[in-house]
Amino acid sequence: GYFTMMVAGESGLGKTTFVNTLFQTTLKHADPQRNRFSPLKKTVDVDIIRAELEEKNFTLRVNVIDTPGFGDNVNNNKAWQPLVDFIDDQHDSYMRQEQQPYRKVKFDLRVHAVLYFIKPTGHGLKPIDIETMKRLSTRANLIPIIAKADTLTAPELKTFKSRIRQVIEAQEIRIFTPPLTNDIKEDSTEAVAMEHARQLIESMPFAIIGSENTYDNGQGTNVVARKYPWGLVEVENDAHCDFRKLRGLLLRTYLLDLITNTEQLHYETYRKLRLEG
Amino acid sequence: GYFTMMVAGESGLGKTTFVNTLFQTTLKHADPQRNRFSPLKKTVDVDIIRAELEEKNFTLRVNVIDTPGFGDNVNNNKAWQPLVDFIDDQHDSYMRQEQQPYRKVKFDLRVHAVLYFIKPTGHGLKPIDIETMKRLSTRANLIPIIAKADTLTAPELKTFKSRIRQVIEAQEIRIFTPPLTNDIKEDSTEAVAMEHARQLIESMPFAIIGSENTYDNGQGTNVVARKYPWGLVEVENDAHCDFRKLRGLLLRTYLLDLITNTEQLHYETYRKLRLEG
Numbered sequence: 001g002y003f004t005m006m007v008a009g010e011s012g013l014g015k016t017t018f019v020n021t022l023f024q025t026t027l028k029h030a031d032p033q034r035n036r037f038s039p040l041k042k043t044v045d046v047d048i049i050r051a052e053l054e055e056k057n058f059t060l061r062v063n064v065i066d067t068p069g070f071g072d073n074v075n076n077n078k079a080w081q082p083l084v085d086f087i088d089d090q091h092d093s094y095m096r097q098e099q100q101p102y103r104k105v106k107f108d109l110r111v112h113a114v115l116y117f118i119k120p121t122g123h124g125l126k127p128i129d130i131e132t133m134k135r136l137s138t139r140a141n142l143i144p145i146i147a148k149a150d151t152l153t154a155p156e157l158k159t160f161k162s163r164i165r166q167v168i169e170a171q172e173i174r175i176f177t178p179p180l181t182n183d184i185k186e187d188s189t190e191a192v193a194m195e196h197a198r199q200l201i202e203s204m205p206f207a208i209i210g211s212e213n214t215y216d217n218g219q220g221t222n223v224v225a226r227k228y229p230w231g232l233v234e235v236e237n238d239a240h241c242d243f244r245k246l247r248g249l250l251l252r253t254y255l256l257d258l259i260t261n262t263e264q265l266h267y268e269t270y271r272k273l274r275l276e277g
Numbered sequence: 278g279y280f281t282m283m284v285a286g287e288s289g290l291g292k293t294t295f296v297n298t299l300f301q302t303t304l305k306h307a308d309p310q311r312n313r314f315s316p317l318k319k320t321v322d323v324d325i326i327r328a329e330l331e332e333k334n335f336t337l338r339v340n341v342i343d344t345p346g347f348g349d350n351v352n353n354n355k356a357w358q359p360l361v362d363f364i365d366d367q368h369d370s371y372m373r374q375e376q377q378p379y380r381k382v383k384f385d386l387r388v389h390a391v392l393y394f395i396k397p398t399g400h401g402l403k404p405i406d407i408e409t410m411k412r413l414s415t416r417a418n419l420i421p422i423i424a425k426a427d428t429l430t431a432p433e434l435k436t437f438k439s440r441i442r443q444v445i446e447a448q449e450i451r452i453f454t455p456p457l458t459n460d461i462k463e464d465s466t467e468a469v470a471m472e473h474a475r476q477l478i479e480s481m482p483f484a485i486i487g488s489e490n491t492y493d494n495g496q497g498t499n500v501v502a503r504k505y506p507w508g509l510v511e512v513e514n515d516a517h518c519d520f521r522k523l524r525g526l527l528l529r530t531y532l533l534d535l536i537t538n539t540e541q542l543h544y545e546t547y548r549k550l551r552l553e554g
């Protein structure tokens with residue numbers, strides 16, 4: 001099957017670049033297929049990008065749902081509606097296919113993770129962010145992202161992360177957190193996993209920087225980076241941003257948790273709501 | 278009298294920091310007075326900051342009108358209304374004071390320059406930017422600013438500036454440009470002034486970076502800068518941004534043009550419209 005992620009947020013926050021960076025740093029052969037299409041009813045304007053990524057020894061098939069135009073209008077009332085409709089539509093489509101004779105599901109675009117890109121203002125969350133994240137969080141695994149994190153100095157980023165966390169907590173927005181208590185045994189591999197999960201949780205929301213370019217880092221190595229007159233911002237440098245943490249979470253360490261959570265928690269919640277009327 | 282400028286744009290674009298940077302790099306003694314007040318009717322929520330700046334040998338008294346909350350809502354229909362009302366109110370107040378016996382004007386907060394801060398998305402202008410700039414441009418000297426320009430690499434900035442200029446031209450938004458044809462004589466001082474004006478026009482919209490902090494630039498000099506893990510962004514470095522160009526334009530070279538243009542063009546336009554009904 002495929003791993004399906006949605007990138008959501010205002011235009012100009014580097015969502016497309018992030019997706020390309022993810023593929024570029026992971027894609028080993030095939031060119032990603034980029035298509036704009038609405039597989040079901042045309043209520044939703046989304047771009048769906050399919051790609052095959054090499055993660056260590058296996059091929060990961062990935063769908064990325066891009067959401068152009070979100071939050072760009074003067075009046076953004078219900079700007080979240082197309083995103084929410086898309087997510088619900090996929091659960092709906094899966095449900096219908098399951099209900100067919102022989103229960104043969106041919107088409108599964110259920111969203112396993114929603115990356116919500118937050119403007120790096122340095123202040124706090126805007127009303128549209130809160131409203132949108134609330135509605136996304138009840139339907140899919142929500143992972144808030146600080147976009148264009150190279151806009152923030154280290155102390156600004158620290159403050160901004162803690163402010164966002166405060167609002168998320170106060171507004172009771174559920175975000176995806178690496179499960180800390182799966183089959184904890186008393187051996188060291190589990191302790192390492194726990195420590196890794198704890199570090200990920202401490203870094204949230206992840207500060208993301210993306211780039212489609214590589215440069216010599218001054219020591220003869222080519223690195224994925226943004227080149228400024230005052231310095232080189234390295235995407236895969238943990239001292240510069242959390243790109244590697246997020247990539248690992250999404251495509252490796254918690255890939256199965258994201259899928260299982262979607263099929264078991266979010267899909268079942270949707271099915272119940274639909275069957276109850 | 279005072280020089281009055283307004284800073285307009287979404288929150289989190291560094292407007293307050295810019296004002297502090299302007300004062301910090303120019304203020305020689307007194308602490309700026311910061312007050313929130315509505316001198317006339319309470320239709321408008323603005324902050325008015327008064328300061329005395331030392332520009333070479335004279336003291337420049339400056340008012341800065343800050344516009345908190347602009348564009349922050351989910352629905353930003355008519356978000357420009359308070360800004361537009363404020364500007365009109367000042368012309369109105371001046372008109373009424375002029376009409377008093379003895380024509381004694383005690384209070385003049387007419388806005389000599391509006392700095393409109395544009396989000397550095399790298400894409401183009403959003404509808405709210407276009408709508409707001411259109412309405413500001415017919416009432417006051419409009420100077421569009423690219424906010425937080427350290428978000429953009431050199432090639433991105435070049436593209437972004439040219440895209441903004443295209444939209445400004447296509448939408449016929451009048452922006453303040455240094456007059457090129459005042460008393461042109463055939464001597465070299467005028468040629469130098471022409472060249473300076475031409476360079477300013479070529480840099481527009483000005484790419485601005487602000488900071489309330491200073492750091493050692495590695496060569497023993499303290500500079501106003503933003504300190505990132507990957508380098509030091511210097512506010513007063515023309516290779517990093519256009520802060521010095523804008524500061525010179527506003528507080529020195531075109532200060533009188535901005536004031537005269539406001540009193541002669543914008544005020545007279547307002548008076549005519551009011552007297553015609």
Ligand SMILES: Nc1nc2c(ncn2[C@@H]2O[C@H](COP(=O)(O)OP(=O)(O)O)[C@@H](O)[C@H]2O)c(=O)[nH]1
Nearest residue numbers: 011012013014015016017148209210398399428
């Ligand atoms: N400062 C900064 N700019 C970025 C980053 N990622 C992308 N950009 C730039 O932001 C602009 C918009 O990026 P894009 O990916 O098209 O944003 P989208 O509209 O959200 O898909 C482009 O000029 C990118 O080069 C980043 O991490 N930091």
Ligand SMILES: Nc1nc2c(ncn2[C@@H]2O[C@H](COP(=O)(O)OP(=O)(O)O)[C@@H](O)[C@H]2O)c(=O)[nH]1
Nearest residue numbers: 121122151288289290291292293294425486487
């Ligand atoms: N990247 C960047 N950040 C800035 C700049 N100027 C200010 N900031 C930061 O942006 C945040 C918001 O700045 P502020 O001046 O309060 O913005 P305002 O809401 O428009 O008044 C603060 O964390 C500032 O330190 C700048 O030029 N570049």
